[in-house]
Every structure is written in structure tokens, then in C-alpha cells.
Amino acid sequence: MAKKLSIVVVERDRDRALTIVDGLREAGDMDIIVIGDEIGLARKIAARNPDLVLIDAGNPSRDALEELTLASAPMQRPVAMFVDESDGALTRAAIEAGVSAYVVAGLRGDRIKPVLDAAIARFHMMQKMRVELAETRRALEERKVIDRAKGIVMRAKGIGEDEAYALMRKAAMDQGRKVADVAQALVTAAELLK
Amino acid sequence: MTVPMRLGFLPLVDAAPLIVAEAMGFAEEEGLALDLVAAPSWSALRDLLAAGQVAAAQMLAPVPVALALGLGGPARFEVLSVLNLNGNAVGVSRALASRMAGHDFALTDARAAGHALLRAAGPGLRIGVPFAFSMHRELVHYWLDGLGTVPPARLEIVTVPPPLMPDALAAGEIDAFCVGEPRGSVAVERGAGVLLLPTSAIWAAAPEKVLATRAGWAEVEPDLAGRLIRAIWRAGRWLGQAANLSVASEILAAPGRLGVSAEVIERSLTGRLVISPDGQERRIPGFLRFHDGAAGFPWRSQAAWIGTRLAARHGLDLRAAQAQAVAVFRSDLYRLHLGPAGADLPAASAKVEGSLAQPTPVSSSRGRLILPPDRFFDAQVFDHGLPQ
Numbered sequence: 013m014a015k016k017l018s019i020v021v022v023e024r025d026r027d028r029a030l031t032i033v034d035g036l037r038e039a040g041d042m043d044i045i046v047i048g049d050e051i052g053l054a055r056k057i058a059a060r061n062p063d064l065v066l067i068d069a070g071n072p073s074r075d076a077l078e079e080l081t082l083a084s085a086p087m088q089r090p091v092a093m094f095v096d097e098s099d100g101a102l103t104r105a106a107i108e109a110g111v112s113a114y115v116v117a118g119l120r121g122d123r124i125k126p127v128l129d130a131a132i133a134r135f136h137m138m139q140k141m142r143v144e145l146a147e148t149r150r151a152l153e154e155r156k157v158i159d160r161a162k163g164i165v166m167r168a169k170g171i172g173e174d175e176a177y178a179l180m181r182k183a184a185m186d187q188g189r190k191v192a193d194v195a196q197a198l199v200t201a202a203e204l205l206k
Numbered sequence: 207m208t209v210p211m212r213l214g215f216l217p218l219v220d221a222a223p224l225i226v227a228e229a230m231g232f233a234e235e236e237g238l239a240l241d242l243v244a245a246p247s248w249s250a251l252r253d254l255l256a257a258g259q260v261a262a263a264q265m266l267a268p269v270p271v272a273l274a275l276g277l278g279g280p281a282r283f284e285v286l287s288v289l290n291l292n293g294n295a296v297g298v299s300r301a302l303a304s305r306m307a308g309h310d311f312a313l314t315d316a317r318a319a320g321h322a323l324l325r326a327a328g329p330g331l332r333i334g335v336p337f338a339f340s341m342h343r344e345l346v347h348y349w350l351d352g353l354g355t356v357p358p359a360r361l362e363i364v365t366v367p368p369p370l371m372p373d374a375l376a377a378g379e380i381d382a383f384c385v386g387e388p389r390g391s392v393a394v395e396r397g398a399g400v401l402l403l404p405t406s407a408i409w410a411a412a413p414e415k416v417l418a419t420r421a422g423w424a425e426v427e428p429d430l431a432g433r434l435i436r437a438i439w440r441a442g443r444w445l446g447q448a449a450n451l452s453v454a455s456e457i458l459a460a461p462g463r464l465g466v467s468a469e470v471i472e473r474s475l476t477g478r479l480v481i482s483p484d485g486q487e488r489r490i491p492g493f494l495r496f497h498d499g500a501a502g503f504p505w506r507s508q509a510a511w512i513g514t515r516l517a518a519r520h521g522l523d524l525r526a527a528q529a530q531a532v533a534v535f536r537s538d539l540y541r542l543h544l545g546p547a548g549a550d551l552p553a554a555s556a557k558v559e560g561s562l563a564q565p566t567p568v569s570s571s572r573g574r575l576i577l578p579p580d581r582f583f584d585a586q587v588f589d590h591g592l593p594q
Contacts, residue, residue, distance in 0.1 A: 072367040
């Protein structure tokens with residue numbers, strides 16, 4: 013049986029790192045090391061001499077790993093970038109999910125694929141969570157602005173809450189805009205007139 | 207009809223021609239609606255371009271050459287124009303600077319600065335550069351090799367992503383760095399380092415960033431390529447006028463662009479660098495150049511210089527490497543698209559690099575071209591033997 017795969021995951025955020033490691037463990041038995049401190053990254057990775065390195069494609073520290081792809085780097089085995097490999101679909105999926113992988117040259121595709129599939133799934137999950145979090149934040153922001161705008165309309169016209177909201181909604185519909193946008197315009201204007 | 211086009215860049219001062227082409231309407235004049243995509247790293251930008259997610263990108267001049275030599279990945283790029291000459295600076299940690307007390311930090315003499323650095327560094331010296339294939343790395347190698355002294359026993363030039371440079375200095379991971387602006391000034395602002403030497407003092411006219419596309423794109427899309435080259439060239443011409451530089455600083459400092467203040471950006475655009483956390487200033491003529499003296503022209507001899515340096519270090523055949531390198535700097539396409547637009551084009555496509563000590567008039571299409579000094583600090587000349 014082939015020796016266990018050794019994998020380095022580069023990720024500063026502890027929760028994200030755990031999410032990735034959990035996903036990889038489900039894909040098989042492997043040695044996984046997380047590097048969270050990116051100072052001296054290339055040297056740390058070279059010292060571990062892993063079969064595979066996973067890193068967020070948006071992490072600026074990726075550039076430090078490029079050095080490892082050169083044969084002159086202080087590695088026992090040269091590392092090739094995953095995009096060099098022939099599996100185009102897998103590469104595209106990795107790019108879409110925002111994960112970059114560096115693998116040791118000569119490592120067989122059937123050993124890489126389950127790891128990459130697991131990593132891609134986890135990165136997708138984290139991407140989805142990030143989008144959801146951003147949406148929740150925006151919805152909260154919009155609520156706050158709408159409440160402030162409602163208050164302005166109520167004071168200016170001496171009307172009740174429901175009536176104020178109905179007025180804003182009508183203005184929004186007439187202009188083909190979102191209630192939140194109308195509310196934002198009201199708040200901005202009111203600040204100018206203070 | 208206006209055509210949309212996505213361009214990739216890194217948030218650096220020398221992305222200015224791309225940003226200005228969009229912001230000042232030079233792209234619009236050519237019927238291009240530019241969508242500028244900021245990338246988190248050079249490897250990410252290279253992948254974006256290779257995968258066709260951007261049509262063209264700002265790129266480190268050695269990257270297309272390295273790829274042509276089979277180094278750094280399977281992609282193949284071409285250079286349509288040079289975005290700027292020079293613009294990088296070498297800096298040292300404050301600890302190292304304090305051991306260089308006898309040095310004047312005049313930022314003009316590469317030999318004096320180099321000897322002072324090696325004396326202060328002792329047996330170990332680790333220098334951070336942004337990428338494996340970068341002029342930063344090439345120029346630091348050239349500088350230290352050319353000092354004529356024995357290098358430190360443990361000399362390492364390592365890649366450190368510039369946003370992490372100040373932390374790497376503070377942690378003692380590196381002793382010195384070579385970076386583009388605004389990264390050097392940011393390191394000074396954060397109290398992490400002191401600037402020692404602009405790279406223009408190592409080579410007075412070094413190609414720095416280029417406008418790169420996938421190999422073959424410009425010939426499949428000649429109309430788009432022409433519009434793009436012209437828009438970028440006009441942006442560079444605008445940036446070449448001193449009166450525009452404070453507006454340019456404001457444009458680059460706008461939200462979503464460089465993420466640093468206009469004041470810091472203006473230092474490098476005007477060549478007035480604040481070199482130390484205590485506020486000392488130095489004036490560096492020619493620190494960063496976008497236009498004058500055919501700065502945008504992709505000289506084949508520049509490519510040959512880069513190819514020769516890379517080949518020597520990576521143990522490749524020099525002749526073959528030169529031929530591969532020269533082919534990716536498309537001075538022919540530059541002529542094709544900019545001749546009719548009124549650019550003053552040099553008669554030759556290659557020159558003897560390092561031969562000009564003074565501004566020198568040369569033969570050109572409109573007869574008014576004056577090339578700036580392009581000396582190396584060690585007074586060597588690079589004659590690639592290409593037909594001029």
C-alpha cells in the first residue's frame with residue numbers, strides 16, 4: 013500500500029482551517045498540517061516536504077509558493093503547480109472554488125483527485141457561508157436605514173409608522189427603485205438639511 | 207460601438223497607465239469600456255490571464271520571458287508594451303540601518319550603498335522580493351554580483367508578498383527588501399524600514415511592468431489590441447506630464463484602487479521619496495518613468511537581457527533562451543498600432559543596453575526622439591548581438 017499522503021494547508025483563520033481539515037479527513041487517511049503564520053512560508057513548507065499544498069487562491073502568500081515550483085528551490089522533490097496537470101475539469105473546479113493546489117511532480121492523479129474534490133467541496137461551502145453572511149449584514153443595514161427614514165417621514169408629516177412606510181413604498185414603486193434606496197436618499201438628504 | 211474589456215492589475219503605483227486609461231477617458235475615446243480587476247497576487251493574476259478571465263494584464267516584465275523559457279508554468283504570454291521604467295526601491299530593516307551609521311543614504315550610488323549593506327549585514331543576509339520572476343530579483347542579483355566582493359556566506363533572495371514585508375522585517379525573517387511603490391513608502395510609514403537605494407541607481411532604464419496578453423491574442427483580435435495599446439499609450443503620455451501628477455495621485459488613491467493616501471502615492475510619481483520614519487526626504491530624478499524617451503517601447507534587447515539573466519541562473523542554453531525571450535516582446539505590434547497614432551518610434555527595435563550616459567538623440571519616425579541615460583551602475587554594457 014502506498015504511503016499516507018502528507019498535506020499542508022495554509023490558512024490563517026482557525027475556523028476555516030478546521031473546516032478544510034475536517035473535509036479532507038472524510039476523504040481518507042492522511043497527514044495534515046496547518047500553517048497559520050505565513051512569515052517564512054516557503055521555508056516552512058520546504059522543511060515539511062509535503063506531497064500536496066492547499067492554499068486559498070485569494071491569499072497573497074501564494075506568490076511565496078511559486079518559488080517551490082522551481083527546481084532550484086531547496087526541496088528534495090520539485091513541486092509542480094496543479095494547473096500543469098492534464099485534468100482540466102478538476103483544475104477549473106478548483107479555480108472556481110478559489111482553492112490553489114501545489115503537488116509534487118509525479119504524484120498520481122488518482123491519489124490527488126479525492127483530496128482535491130474534498131477541498132473544493134469545503135471551499136464552496138465556505139464561499140456560500142461568506143455570501144450568506146454578507147447578505148445578512150446587508151439586510152440588517154437596510155432595515156436600519158428604512159427605520160431611520162420612516163422616522164424622518166413621520167416627524168416631517170406628522171403621520172404614523174404604517175402610513176410613513178406606505179408612502180415610501182409608493183415612492184419606490186413609482187420610481188422603479190427599492191424601498192431601501194428611497195430610504196437611503198431620504199436619510200442622506202435629511203443629513204444635508206440638518 | 208463601445209466594447210467591454212477586462213484588465214487585471216495589482217494595486218501598485220505602476221498600474222497607473224491602466225487605471226488612468228479608464229478614469230481619464232482614454233479607453234473610452236478608443237471605444238473600450240474597461241473593467242479593472244484587482245488580483246491578490248502575481249500568481250493569481252498570471253492564472254486569470256492564462257485562463258482568459260482577463261484580456262490583458264499588468265505583468266512583471268520577466269514573467270512572460272520566464273514562461274517562454276519554460277519556467278513558472280504552462281502559459282504563454284506576449285508583451286504589447288512596457289508600462290513603465292524603474293520605480294522600485296531597496297530598503298533595509300531599522301536594525302540593519304542603525305548598523306550602517308557611516309553611510310550617507312544619498313540614494314544615488316549603488317556601489318557605496320551595496321558595500322555599506324554587505325559590511326553591516328555580516329555573514330547572513332536575507333532579502334525579500336515580490337516574486338520569483340521579477341525585475342526586483344534580477345536587479346538585486348545584478349547589483350550584489352557586480353560589487354566585486356565576496357557575497358555573504360548565507361545570502362538568500364526570497365519571495366515575500368509585499369503586504370507582508372513590514373511584518374517579515376519586524377520578525378527578522380528578512381533583513382532587507384526590494385519592492386515597488388507604494389510598498390516601500392508604506393514600510394517607511396509603518397516604521398518598519400529605511401530606503402537605501404532606488405533600482406534606477408542599479409540600471410537607469412530598466413523595464414519594470416508590461417502590458418501582457420496571451421500569446422496570439424493580439425493577432426486574433428488586432429482591432430481590440432490596437433485600441434488597447436493606444437489607450438494605454440495615451441494614459442502613459444498623460445502621466446508623463448508633471449502637471450498631471452497630483453491629479454494622478456488622487457485618481458490612484460480613490461476607493462477600490464491602491465488603498466493608500468494620495469500623499470504617499472505622489473512621492474513615487476514625483477520622485478520625492480521619504481526614506482526613513484524620521485521623515486528624511488530624497489529627490490530621485492527618473493525614479494519612475496511612464497512616457498518620455500520611448501519608455502513604452504518593448505525593446506527586444508530588454509527581453510534579451512532578462513532572458514540571459516534567467517537562463518544563466520537556471521542553467522539553460524543562453525542562445526536558445528535569448529531567441530525565445532526576444533520573440534515575446536512584440537515591438538512589431540507596437541509599431542503597427544502606434545505608428546498611425548502619432549508615436550515617435552525608434553528606427554531600431556534593439557539597442558546596446560547600458561551604453562547611454564547622457565540623453566541621446568536617436569533616429570526615429572518623427573525625428574524628435576531622445577533616449578534617456580540607461581547606464582548600469584557597474585558601467586557594463588549588454589550587447590545581445592541582435593540585429594538592430
